[in-house]
Amino acid sequence: xxxxxxxxxxxxxxxxxxxxxxxxxxxxxxxxxxxxxxxxxxxxxxxxxxxxxxxxxxxxxxxxxxxxxxxxxxxxxxxxxxxxxxxxxxxxxxxxxxxxxxxxxxxxxxxxxxxxxxxxxxxxxxxxxxxxxxxxxxxxxxxxxxxxxxxxxxxxxxxxxxxxxxxxxxxxxxxxxxxxxxxxxxxxxxxxxxxxxxxxxxxxxxxxxxxxxxxxxxxxxxxxxxxxxxxxxxxxxxxxxxxxxxxxxxxxxxxxxxxxxxxxxxxxxxxxxxxxxxxxxxxxxxxxxxxxxxxxxxxxxxxxxxxxxxxxxxxxxxxxxxxxxxxxxxxxxxxxxxxxxxxxxxxxxxxxxxxxxxxxxxxxxxxxxxxxxxxxxxxxxxxxxxxxx
Amino acid sequence: xxxxxxxxxxxxxxxxxxxxxxxxxxxxxxxxxxxxxxxxxxxxxxxxxxxxxxxxxxxxxxxxxxxxxxxxxxxxxxxxxxxxxxxxxxxxxxxxxxxxxxxxxxxxxxxxxxxxxxxxxxxxxxxxxxxxxxxxxxxxxxxxxxxxxxxxxxxxxxxxxxxxxxxxxxxxxxxxxxxxxxxxxxxxxxxxxxxxxxxxxxxxxxxxxxxxxxxxxxxxxxxxxxxxxxxxxxxxxxxxxxxxxxxxxxxxxxxxxxxxxxxxxxxxxxxxxxxxxxxxxxxxxxxxxxxxxxxxxxxxxxxxxxxxxxxxxxxxxxxxxxxxxxxxxxxxxxxxxxxxxxxxxxxxxxxxxxxxxxxxxxxxxxxxxxxxxxxxxxxxxxxxxxxxx
Numbered sequence: 001x002x003x004x005x006x007x008x009x010x011x012x013x014x015x016x017x018x019x020x021x022x023x024x025x026x027x028x029x030x031x032x033x034x035x036x037x038x039x040x041x042x043x044x045x046x047x048x049x050x051x052x053x054x055x056x057x058x059x060x061x062x063x064x065x066x067x068x069x070x071x072x073x074x075x076x077x078x079x080x081x082x083x084x085x086x087x088x089x090x091x092x093x094x095x096x097x098x099x100x101x102x103x104x105x106x107x108x109x110x111x112x113x114x115x116x117x118x119x120x121x122x123x124x125x126x127x128x129x130x131x132x133x134x135x136x137x138x139x140x141x142x143x144x145x146x147x148x149x150x151x152x153x154x155x156x157x158x159x160x161x162x163x164x165x166x167x168x169x170x171x172x173x174x175x176x177x178x179x180x181x182x183x184x185x186x187x188x189x190x191x192x193x194x195x196x197x198x199x200x201x202x203x204x205x206x207x208x209x210x211x212x213x214x215x216x217x218x219x220x221x222x223x224x225x226x227x228x229x230x231x232x233x234x235x236x237x238x239x240x241x242x243x244x245x246x247x248x249x250x251x252x253x254x255x256x257x258x259x260x261x262x263x264x265x266x267x268x269x270x271x272x273x274x275x276x277x278x279x280x281x282x283x284x285x286x287x288x289x290x291x292x293x294x295x296x297x298x299x300x301x302x303x304x305x306x307x308x309x310x311x312x313x314x315x316x317x318x319x320x321x322x323x324x325x326x327x328x329x330x331x332x333x334x335x336x337x338x339x340x341x342x343x344x345x346x347x348x349x350x351x352x353x354x355x356x357x358x359x360x361x362x363x364x365x366x367x368x369x370x371x372x373x374x375x376x377x378x379x380x381x382x383x384x385x386x387x388x389x
Numbered sequence: 390x391x392x393x394x395x396x397x398x399x400x401x402x403x404x405x406x407x408x409x410x411x412x413x414x415x416x417x418x419x420x421x422x423x424x425x426x427x428x429x430x431x432x433x434x435x436x437x438x439x440x441x442x443x444x445x446x447x448x449x450x451x452x453x454x455x456x457x458x459x460x461x462x463x464x465x466x467x468x469x470x471x472x473x474x475x476x477x478x479x480x481x482x483x484x485x486x487x488x489x490x491x492x493x494x495x496x497x498x499x500x501x502x503x504x505x506x507x508x509x510x511x512x513x514x515x516x517x518x519x520x521x522x523x524x525x526x527x528x529x530x531x532x533x534x535x536x537x538x539x540x541x542x543x544x545x546x547x548x549x550x551x552x553x554x555x556x557x558x559x560x561x562x563x564x565x566x567x568x569x570x571x572x573x574x575x576x577x578x579x580x581x582x583x584x585x586x587x588x589x590x591x592x593x594x595x596x597x598x599x600x601x602x603x604x605x606x607x608x609x610x611x612x613x614x615x616x617x618x619x620x621x622x623x624x625x626x627x628x629x630x631x632x633x634x635x636x637x638x639x640x641x642x643x644x645x646x647x648x649x650x651x652x653x654x655x656x657x658x659x660x661x662x663x664x665x666x667x668x669x670x671x672x673x674x675x676x677x678x679x680x681x682x683x684x685x686x687x688x689x690x691x692x693x694x695x696x697x698x699x700x701x702x703x704x705x706x707x708x709x710x711x712x713x714x715x716x717x718x719x720x721x722x723x724x725x726x727x728x729x730x731x732x733x734x735x736x737x738x739x740x741x742x743x744x745x746x747x748x749x750x751x752x753x754x755x756x757x758x759x760x761x762x763x764x765x766x767x768x769x770x771x772x773x774x775x776x777x778x
Binding site for chain 1: 390391436437442443447448449450451452453454455457458462463464465466467468469470471472473479482483485486487489490491492515518519520521522523628630631632633634635639647648651652762763766767769
C-alpha cells in the first residue's frame, strides 16, 4: 500500500455566495495550488474526486467533470461522490485509495456546495432529503428536530444540560474569530447564546450551524511525489468509514452515532494511534449536541461525560489536551454541505504545517477529521500527522 | 497492486418499475449473491459503491447508505457515485481501487435508477441536467438533439447513412430477443426501424434507447478471496476513465468522443490487450450513433468506418470478431442510467462464465465494457478476462 500525503489545501471563505458555483471552485483550486511548495500542474492530475450533494448551482449532473473542466482539468477522470454532508469525507477516502492502489500519483479532492441560490422552501426540501425520507422527513421531522431528540435523550440519560451546549457554541464562535474563512465571525457571549430564539427545543439558533456556500480543495500525492513537492507533507495515517440506519428508530440509542464509533475505530487502528494522541480534532458540529456526542464517540470524553467536557472547556484552543474545532467548526466556520469534509482537512493542513496564524494549535503533530452525513447514516474519519522528527 | 475479480453479478429486468426502488435493489442483490459459487455473507462486505443519478425513487440524499441498509449491509461504508449515465462505471472503478489498495477484500458495486415515477416533464428535466446546462440545455438542446448533431456530422465527414444506424438498431433488438432482462424484447424489421417516428433528424424512435428502471449488483473480491469463492472468477484486467468538456462546441470534433479514446487507451494498456483481443464489447449505445462512434473510438472499426462496420453486421453475435452489445445494449436491453454500467458487467460476467444461454458468445475469453456519461463528459472503460488455460 502506497503512503499518501496531503501536499496542498485551500478553500474559499464560507458564507453567502449564491450563484458563484464556478467562481468558488476556481478560488479554492487556486488557493490549493498556491499552497503547494513545489511546481504543480493541474494537467498532471491523475484523478478528481468531488464531494457535493449538488442541490444548487445549476449543473446537477456530471458536476465533477463540469468543475474539473472549469479549473483546467478537462480530460482528468472525475466523479462526484455524494453522501449528504459527508460527501467530501468519502471523496477523500476514495481519492486516497486511488493513490494507495498504485493507480494514481496525484489526486485532487474537492468539496463544494451552493445552497443560497435556492428559495428557502427548496433549501428545506434539499436538506431534508439527506435524512430518512419514509419515517422522518415525510412525517415532518427536520434536522434540528432530529438533533433535538438526541439532546433531550442525552440530558435524560447523562444529565447534560442546555448550558453545556451553550459552552460549545460560545467556544466555536470564539475560535472562528481568528479564522478569515469563517461564515460567522463574531464573539457570542454566553448569555446571548443561552437566550437564543428557540428552533427545536432545547436547540436554539446558537446551537445550529448556518446555511453556507463554499468550496475546498486538496491535493494528495504518493509518498515519493509528495517528498519531491514539499518538505512538510501532511501524511494520511488512517482512514475509517461506516454507514448506519438512516432513521433514528432503527438505532439502539439516541446518544451515540455507531457510524462515528466504527469509523473512528478503523481510523485509529490504521494509524496505530488513539484519542490521547490527538492535538486537534475537527468534528462535525452541525448542531452543538453533535459535537458533544462526537467528543464521546471519538473517545475524547468518557461516555456520558460530553457535557462535562464542554462545560470545563476542555476543547478550547490550547487549553485541554485536544483542541476541538479550532477553526470554529460547522457552527461558526460554516457548513456548505459537500465542502465541509474537505474544509476540515484544509484546517488540519494549516495546523500541522504551523501556518494557522492566530489560531495555531501549539505543537500540533496529530489531527483528526470527523465528517457525518445526515443524522449519522454515513461517517468518515481521517487521521493526519506530520513527519516525525 | 492486489488483483481483483468479479465473483458475483446479478440484476433485475430493465423496464417499467415505478416506485420500486428498494425492491429492485433487493432483487439485484439477491440475484448477485445467488450467483456466487461459494458462501458469501453480506455482513462481510468491506465497502459499497453505488452508482446512481438518484433523480427518482424518493431517497435523494445518502442513497447508498439507505440502499445498503435495506439489503443487509447496514454499517458497511457506503457512498453514492454520480457521473450521469456513467455513474456505476465509475463506482466500479473506485470499488476496484479499494481492493487494489489492500484496504478491502470484498466490495459490492451497485447501480440503480428509478426513472418512471416522475412526470414526463420532470423526467426531461432530470435527464437534461446531465448534459451541459449553460450552453445546451437552457438553449433547448436535448440529448436526442445532441446525438443527432453527431450523426449528421459523421454522415458529412465519412458518408455514413441513416440506414447504417438502422442496422445497429435491428441488431440490438435481435440480440435482446434472447435476453430475459431486456426492456424491449421484440424483433424489429429493418423497414420498420427505418420508418420510425422522427425524434431529432436523422434519429427516429428506433435510434433511441428507452427510459428504464432497473438495478444491477456486482461482488468484487481480492485474488485470494476470489479463488476461495469460485473456480471461475472474472478478472478485472484493466480500468480506464476520462472526462471531457461538457458542451459539444468545446470539443475539436463531433465524430469522436475523446473521453472514450482516453479511457480505452488506459484500459488497453493496463490489460496489455487491444481491440483485436475482444470477444465481446458492451458499449454505450444510448443512441445508435453512439454505438457507431464507439466502435471507432474503441478501435473495433477504423476511423470513418463505423457505418461500414454496422452495415456489414460485424458486431452481430458470433458473426464478426467481436460481438457488440450481445445483450441488446442500451437500445433494447434498456438504460436505467445509474444501473447501466454495472448491468454491462453482469452481461460480461455471464458470458465469460459461459452462462449466457441462448445469447452465449462462443469461446468468450475477453470482454470490454464502455460506459458514457452525458454526451461524453465522462467515460469509464473496463476489460475483463477469465482464467487463462
